[in-house]
Amino acid sequence: METREIAALEAEVLRAIQSGQDERAGQIWTRILALDPNHPRALLAMSQRAFRRQDLKEARSLLERLVQADGSDLQQWINLAVVCQQQGDEAGEDAALSGALKRDPQDLLALLLRGALYERQKKTHAAAQAYGAAARVAPPLEQLHPNLRPLLQKALAFREHYDRDFSTYLETFLAPHIASLGGGNLGRFQDSLDIMFGRKRRFESQSAQYHYPGLLPLSFFAREDFPWLDAVEAQTDAIRKEFLAVLAEDNGFEPYLNYADDMPLAQWAELNKSPRWSAFHLIKDGVLSPANAARCPVTMAALGGAPQPRQTGRTPSAMFSLLRPGTHIPPHCGVSNSRLVVHLPLIVPPHCGFRVGNETREWVPGKAWVFDDTIEHEAWNRSDELRVVLIFDVWHPHLSEAERTMISALSEGMRAYSAESAGFGL
Template sequence: MAGTAATEVEIRALIEAVDQADQAGNRAEAERALDRARAAAPDHPGVLNAAGMRALVAGDAAAARPLLERAAQLDPASPYLWVNVALAQRELRDETAERDALEKALAADPRYFPALLHKARLFERQGKLKSAAEMYHAFLCCLPPGAQPPPAVQAAIQRAGEVMRKNDSALEAFLEPRLGQARARHAEERLDRFNACLQVLLGRRRVFTPQPSFLLFPGLPAIEFIDREHYPWLDAFDEATDEIRAEARAALAEAAGDFVPYVSMRAGTPVDQWRELNNSKRWSTYFLLKNGRPIEDRLARCPRTARLLASAPLCEIPGHAPTAFFSVLAPHTRIPPHTGVTNARLIVHLPLVVPPGCSYRVGAERREWREGSAWVFDDSIEHEAWNGSDEPRIVLIFDVWNCFLTSAERDLVAALVAGVQEYNEGTVPSSTARSTDRRSASCSTRERDKVPSALPESGGWA
């Protein structure tokens, strides 16, 4: 390369030789390779950066700084060069120059997460908790999705969480007396929604949205557990709990063979989180109504339950709803997180037999079942169940219309579901079939991963 300018490829090869020698622990060879690179391209940003970083790693930040600054000035659009300048300034205890370099890195790329991380660390060293938490949050938001971060980044992620939680606690302590005065003005009001809002702000509560596997009805409130005031007729079920429980236990004792695995996937279907429960009686069901069809002999065996279901305003769609069944969860069994088919209907649980150690989570809310106290929830929001006891847990489950739908909307949803079924059972026109094939083929892996399971503890609109 003597007498001629080195090409970009040749310069990069020389820089790579420096890195390889350093990684191999051959310091002398790294020095020789760096000398060759500086002789070939003394003003190349990559060569200057390599020289500056070697000086910085060797503990000579004063020698490193001018080299790194010159590299960044020659290539100001490369944010990593400005971050390296900031590292040298940090070692020299010049926080003003360190921040200036980080600002230049972020001017080149506002989402460059190493710069955000180092800016957060600078604020943390300066005792600026609020600013550090803000930058750590930005750092987390800008991490590349999907890839497993290296150990150093994992440690930074953990530290980010610690600082953000510390800031949230400081914010909570700051807000407490102010909110206390406001709460006192509304002592007689229900404040559960505001409390949830506060918990979200403080990072104590995740936000869950409906993710139905079949039909999303927009505009409906995303509420985990619905107020019982919308379903006053459930009081009759609560009052009849003893009789319903007796019928469920009798069915379990006299017709155990009619309790079937709730999860039964067709061969060739991805089982995903259902592998453990697929075709297993650890989660079994005794259907009284299934997809809108009564199972007469079982209803006859459970007359009190049958009368209550017959008098209740259940969700009715011919061939699809209502569904009602006794759900038995075996000891030490967990139903994994999943979502139901639609938010147009809601699910009722009437707990019949609930040993200690059983609980239920819908979205961000976790509750303990109480025998004889029904609840209503939106199963299109992720939910899961546990039975950590040594005894079976038994719950009566059935579906009802979402109380926020109008009568017209219910009628139209019923017509829509029936129409989809008729379409799927008929012959698809060739042009439509080709369009469907293209849509399926174009579905990316990420989009497929977003499709939730269609196995709610509720019955389905298959």
Template structure:
């Protein structure tokens, strides 16, 4: 009576033969294993490699398909499929498999797999560049939103959505930076940039007026905030904080406040607006995070901004430039850094999103008034 083959042992012998370059022997052993209905996705991938090495492309493809039926995210099998379609000249199918392989590849991939992934990325990059050039001829002046849609489609950009940590108001556009058409009040602010800077420089000459932006609160749980809690490298000087004027500070910035007279500031008792100067020390990095409520835009006016200071919101990164303001949705993942040897200071304030109607603003104010009256929920919102 014949004994049952030791299929795990056969697989180990096959893999050793494959590593030693004995592809024909490896294939024969692996076909015994898979032919008997044994073996996981890695065994089928090894069989695909062995078939490929012996010049049997059809068998290699069939083995890769078998591996993907067991493990649809197997990076090696996906790369084999991508190579197959590349050889056929089917670039779209090849890129689809290469993209998926890159996305599913383990972080500690073996050197040979890493090398194959590098080749796949290069192929995708070349095709994307060629497509960009072709598309530019077809659509020479695309809108910014259309351009972003293409970047998302081709994998050049990642999709980021609103992720408020406290309150989500549905039905609002998923934007990163707001358009200037929706923020016309920024024109008046930019025109007053020199006035804002002059008032700020007087304050900057006095030490100790800026305090850490992320403050310790005794009546709420505190988290390390990736090293930002009570960290003086990211500090603030408030004119208005959570809707409450800081009168001594506010009195020193009459021209700054005059420049904000037409801004639709978020008027919510005990919560908004906040108007402040944000200071980022040389070499400091504000780690990726998202804000608490998606009903507002956060506005920046760079006042002191050496080269090497930048800001990322979602998939878009911008350099701060003196006097050039913008508004963004802070519930989209964002971060900032100062890679210069000087301080960076930005005027920050929050405004209602233009899509929020007057009636909805009143409802939102009433909601948070009810939160306070009922005695539940946080007493402030802040990062």
């Protein structure tokens, strides 16, 4: 009976709206809420009426009821964020925008509003990240709704100013490092800065964060470039034994991907926080895991013979990578071509494969390879058994010692510029 009564009232309110009877429509919405306190359309309509008369307390109360009862529509969260903003409640505004971006991490308006909030809070680096994300998803300005154009233009101007400040800071930070090298040939390093800040275009690499120009993009590298690799391969059996002991204890493993729910996941949504692709980290983002490393002394000794890169907050990295049956790692590209990735296969059932660019290979236990992960690559395990590979990174062999020194210094400068983010969303 109640459902039929609500349906009749909904038809009645539609007629009232169409005939311009605003007060009558409000009375009907009130009657609907009396029958169903969580009716989404009624809550939305009444919150809009409260907002128009600037009753922000009532509008917020209705919107909070709405997102708690429903919350599926991104616009509900944005409306709540706008009301919180007008009330001066920045914490509530931030929480509402997070709710919106959990529904659609690439929503342009939500990203612009998040950037504006962080700008008001003087969170310069966080604002630059949000505005940068907005710029990446925005259509051409002429295709944008006129109401959004000023917001996007402001975001682009903020990001451009931020990049100039960041560039100036890094050039000052790096000057003594360059001077200490006594005039070494750092032309390619300077090109890398120009590319990072958009002063030059890059044409050859898919590096997601930091591109070093002039390095030959090869899918898989020749073994003769890595004379130390034989010694690592010689320890395969001992390394596998250490892994199996760790696996038997079944602790220290974690999902390889662990993005926040309001981050744009794209192709990673299926594997985010999933044990289907997991890792036992020995060194993570340049930081040794003492407890894990202590359990694998042979593996750590073998890694010590490799030219591991040093980039603060990023490398070196080393881990046992586990790919469970039926798992596919989708095509993707790495962050920087200044370091390469080594695979030492330990456990490889049939029907497992790996593609880099146009070249597809099958892992062979004990036979390592080195590849450029800034070239699109993917991996799969189509068997019903576990696949395990020791993965670690090394310097690109064609970088000079001076270039390696400056790349390490650059990463320190990037880290020093902001404690909020090591990557700055670049």
